[in-house]
Amino acid sequence: MHAHHRALIIIDMQQGMASPAAGSRNNPGAEHQIATLLQAWRAADATVVHVRHISRTPGSPFWPGQPGVEFQAALAPLPEEHVVEKNVPDAFIHSGLERWLRARSISKLVIVGVSTNNSVESSARTAGNLGFATQVVADACFAFAQVDYAGTPRTADEVHAMALANLHGEYAQVVATADVIDALSRPCAAPAPHLVRSAVAGIRQLR
DSSP: OOOEEEEEEEEBBOOOOOGGOOHHHHHHHTTHHHHHHHHHHHHTTEEEEEEEEEEEEETTTTSSGGGGGGBBGOOOOOTTEEEESSSSSSTTTTTTHHHHHHTOOOEEEEEEEIIIIIIIIIHHHHHHTTEEEEEEEEEEEEOOOETTSSSEOOHHHHHHHHHHHHHHHTTBBOOOOHHHHHHHHHHTTTOOOOHHHHHHHHTTOOO
């Protein structure tokens, strides 16, 4: 698929996500992988969409005007890159994102960002349901530790892996950064057969 028919969707890479107050997370290399993908997309003159969360809850680090709502400097959008603001986890809800993508004949989405089980997962589910060929990049996302519904503490790695399992094969394809960049450089090639195996194998190694 031609590079101009695909978009890199970077979700919620805001300063508030880098605060220790956000909690214990996994995959500390995610920002580097996202930056690598962003550089490759820009070099290919392909479409980049930056999504940021604007909270409706006073006191939230993502409340308008707070430092936490701003994009992380290393991943900040260029003037010509599209920015989507959302008030709920799903980047497609009340944002006009679907119409913006359709108007540009974009049919393939590569989703990265935070958090894997929240905004990334909800956005990827909708993207898949809307018929976009959707990929979620395992090593370019991260999650935070949390307690499950039964009261059992779950590590960030466990939360991350379960979210990816929820998505893979139903709403999206789970892939790795290296494979996405390889596909971008040879857009007409078929997906590498090791694509999913390498991504899933890497999930347990994320820290």
